[in-house]
Amino acid sequence: MFPRQLLFKVIFCFLLLSGLAVAQVTTGSIIGTVKDSAGAVLPGVSIKLTNMDTGATRTVLADEFGRYNAPQLPLGGYEITAELQGFQTAVRRGVTLTIGREAVVDFTLQVGSVSQEVTVNAEAALVSTTNANLSYLVDDKKIRDLPLNGRNYTQLATLQPGVYAIPEHLSRNDVSGGHGLKMSIGGAQPTQNSFLMDGQDVSDYSGQTPGSVAMTNLGIDAIREFTITTNNYSTEYGLVTGGVMNVVTNSGTNTFHGSGFEFLRNSALDAKNYFDPANQKIPAFKRNQFGGVIGGPIQKDKLFFLGTYEGLRERLGLTYNTPVPNARAHEGYLPINGVEQFIGVHPGVQAMMNLYPLPNGPDNRDGTGQFINNPIQPSTEDYVLGRIDAQLSDKNSLYGRYVFDQADVMRPGQLGIYGTTKHGRNQFFQLALTRVISPQWINETRAGLNRTYGDFAAVYLRDVPVAQLSVLQGRNLASIWDITGGQAGALIPTSDGVFIETPRRFTNSVIEFADNVSYLRGSHSFKFGGIFKNYLSNPRNNRNYMGTINFPSVLGLMTGTPNQILGQINDSQLSYHQYLFGWFVQDDVKLTPRLSLTVGLRHEFVTAPSERYGRAASLKSVFDSGPALGQPLFVPHKDNFAPRVGLAWDPFGNGKTSIRVGAGAFQEMLVPGVLRYTYASMPHITKSFTLLAPGTGVLKADPGAVPASAGTGLNFQPNPSSPTRYQWSLDIQREIVSGTTVSVAYVGSRGVHLQYNPSINEYTPTCWPSNCTDNASYFYPGGQQQRINPRFTTINAHRWDGNSYYHSFQANITRRFTNGL
Template identity: 35%
Template structure:
């Protein structure tokens, strides 16, 4: 078992100064929910009897916004839809002293419980208590983890990507290291997280209540050209809903990450910053053979917020720039000098060479690899070391406007943009990749208070993600080497997985240019109603998705089994997409929900809700869509059906998701809670453009097997006339089902002191209809009954094997598509200790012990797990540990205010200037310890002969297989 550990320590002088020291040590291994909160509680007298018709005033101390509400006959009150911030609550009733609670910090998605015990006396008399709401949640069944304002601003982050703080929550891991580089950016350009065992593809990021999607293919998580999420100074806090969240939340079944931006207040506030990193401070790693590569990173910006009209209108703005020049340590496997002349090592005579005659036209392709400058790697290959420089430019900006009118109406709007470009040289130093990324999010929200018990909120949201990638040759390459007329030369792939010696070579040639623009419009309206012991939330949500994609061109890829085959011009597989029209996919999505929070008893709250989600499927705007179906015998048909609809049947019309839970305070003192919940969640299919546009007649991919090389240059008109050429479909299961997840949890929380709480949770779920990649046109298998079928020696009777290369439908090639055949199981124990800031110390520690099993872990390319089903007739062969399964994980984070300066034990009696300089320092830290990720050994060739050449086989314990 491999273990990963990381430690980040930062020393700050107050929250307004910059990080001055840091260290990392690591070993690799709804209606749409609004960004608001609420306050509820009970007003009683000193004997514990309810005080009906008491008047409550809730005031935001940052903006002076206030809200009034009265208690009911049972002394209960609720104040709904409050912006996050700091509050003061006042309770008044004739015959009692006025009670005041100050210092209450509301965070996104929280229902803070603030109870009052009023003393008999004059109304003019005031009793003030300062302190935050209880740490224990006694009102909802959901499990969530807040990353608050102090953590966002203070905790040290290498790279300042605030989403890295998601892993401070129990049950969360960053799965990004297992994303395969250079895989057409499947999975997006940012971090990818598994939250309580869910797929990284199932998460939903919300920025001020609006979907914050990613760039690339299957990109459900936001990202950027730098692979960082800039704008940490624009983020106030975010909440990670992990399990059994209410019916207000939906669309995806994973974690719901609700991000809230900073806003203006009555006090002018802001920051100016510059973070710098330079290779002069770096140590040399093992692969830096020629010294430390250059590295310069500058991260700079400013923010400002304040009032336009005091107590009424506020403005906040933030800008952040990112510049990076990074020297890369590349090691490539290239043909050695002898191989370029047709001389390869003789395996039967060590040290001797054999002559391998070069096929006509092969020699120019060998120049796609640079000449070796390192030692021999065996098998006719040698190493090539290089330190090219990557260049990145990125700009980020946010503007937020808030306005309150007469205390009844509120309006806010937020616009965020991230724009960047990069140029990254490849390991072969022949091509470099140009990447352009732009993300925009706009949210407009209007709220109206009809009465303290009836509030309506309407929101409009718009998000746009632009992505474009292309490879650029840095040397002159003859146009005659291209596989497709008028394009660059495509890919050359030889040998073992990853191309690592022994006859394997680093990939050469260019990737096809790809790009997309994804627009998502959302319209939402929600009501919150309080009636007696009920809080009813109901609403609707509609979304309109537009994705214009140019991801269908494949300029060609030739695969060879060995370097010898390349020299002799014997290609194993050639695939290209000579015809590539843009695809414009459209989809309408919608949902309605109702959620009731019932105060069944003073110490028992029941949550019950229902959410109905639906879509109209996927439609191509100009009717340029083709997809393949299976015939009655289960074999894929030879011709596609053509039109505007991707599916033959829409199975996403009636997606009903019940939610139920309870929160019980067994001792009725707010210090202990037992919470449990159950829910059904769906992941709407809304990002399949990459897998759905390479089918005839408007687009198609052609495939040749066991052909000669070089390939004659082809055009759309000549591609299918090549001897042995077959169309190779790439589509989506025509009657695909929506992924479903059934979740359940049990949680116990206990307050140890007013500032210290512990919790333990059991979390489990079962998911089905998960999306996986599958080849529906592999060869026919045979069941061994030796010797009648001439089974390979050593195979036992009953063993399945593939004796021939004839596919199920021989008129087409491999037929990879996205299918709802996967399933998932997860069980986990999550424990947490939280200490709120007291005596200068705050920390959060958690431990997770869990196990995740599945059939298919992701549609995105993974470094530790195959992405395509091995045998379509036996899915259990692909059942195993999830690619993101980590059995043990521990996280610790916090801050310690150093005891220097005014009001502290040390250096408190100095002159004012020295005392101010000595004070305000704090030590911030993050520690992560976790077990290693599982992996599947894979072969670099199609040893099973099932015809699925794009999916590596797994080795068998039987050497004859």
């Protein structure tokens, strides 16, 4: 659950502040021009806009040029009524607002009585003629009707041009890298994208795609729609240089509605995978997803609710094919040079030998055989979303939304000895207040809390003699053991699927306050505001806290002669916090009826990461004898100004063709996500040791008596510039026939000050290969390794001076089907 003091802070600041602002678009707008039958503009026309779902209304007046503008309208279907004394009343129905859409609805009024009404049904235009954003809409119909593996809505993002899903084997889905679908959007790295829900940042603790440890995103029945903006988004969006995924949840309406569901997927129609033996049955698989959604009015036209629940229960059969000591090895016999000899089993490793199952597959003729099994990996997830919308008055509306998402996965190891549990919990809370100060001034204030948590832990899957398996004195923990080589290349990974950096966990909280103001003046639509975020990150990293003992071969195991014992001396806990401040200003101006210009500027910066206990440690130079404790790891630059401009032209004035160009600067803020892989490299915090014991028979180590290893060092660029991508695009859209559009685009970008992580303490060559008398002397003169700083092994550096280039041709065809398609 949320810490109580954090929740109080959010509510207190929300009530007292009108905001430090940002406008993350969760609304749309309707604009247009009113003329008479002769084509002359009509000022003073009353335009009434009615939301057909909730009954909420807003009224604006056309200016002296006949123009009207109604910004920041809630999403949904609208009826628009235009009235002026001496003219017939005109009504347009079927205008649907989607995220960020600026719907153009023009009126031509006929002379007559106001009581006479002319009604026209309208459809949403497919061609964008008012801005240069490269953005793609995924509406509720696509979300609900298209097949999704695991009902994970983020998969639909990969159907859009410029979005590329990183293959799972190339992405890092773990407690450090997060568990969401990794995507490159517009050529950016997966860590450089922004994920919003109702305008709130819902990125996980790694700063990447949200997702549970069950590798999915539930709750699609609560989602109204979302957009993927790949390039040249407005100054309302910041923090990242890649794309923006903006999800808007459903709200209750004046009509009660609800649904329930149950989806079942199993192995009945599955084929064997590559690793399944021919004589074995297909591994079991069963997935149940169930839940429902209900929403409706609490008070008609005033107060609405919506709630949804989704559960996931999955049992996935894994396939393992692992070498293990055979029956003769258990009895002490081992073939050496083709001749079986009695070796015996050392008493100190007898408990390890006893835990090996006997082979049930082919014999390898080297003292090992294959053990084939299909253990079950259970996954459980529960997702709850609740939302309340209140129309406080004609000018004020309030909504609150809370999401709770908890998942557990237990991955069994190859031999059924150990397993790894993954536990994750995501919570998102938000309040938003919108006030229509006047037809020209609208203010929106938001406050939110994003709290994500994840951990790994090792578990015993069977009775384990802990005391006999512990290799670290003073710790009542069964250790991991590995055979790293052996006869005929035998490799026995008896670590059994346990992640050695356990227990490892992250708790991240982001407290956010934002406000956004819209101001209309003539042909200009101004937006400005700012943002404040408080990042709290509490990582715990333990590497080899259980202890690991490595044997060079099966023979080494049987004789009790390890070649290495590894362990961590201390437990580690860090606590970082950072503040982010930002502001933006933007003007959308209609230069002519067919030409629209958007120009804006954004500025934001973050403070240096501060560690609560003064434990953060890094090397200031590769030559340092030791790390500096308690100093800022780095101090980011604050001169992060990002101008952006876009131009949209309707060359024929009929809304069927659009030519759009845009360019701008986009910057990534160095928030705690950039530190997610550094915790294991913090000297003084994660002290470890490596005890080399070739042939000594040492089977236990005392962490308190063994000196810390020369281990890994960490070095940061002291004053990094913010990673920046300069983007530009040109695209042409054309509605070729009714309901069908084609768009082609060139998209390019250049990245500067990008993060990369070189190793800066490599071996120093003493001669070039052409001059060396033998290959061994290249790095090992006199048999000694020569590093730049011999006090450390690897020194991982964090630099922000990388570069990138991206050029892309993108094409898209959109067809709006009818008759239920």
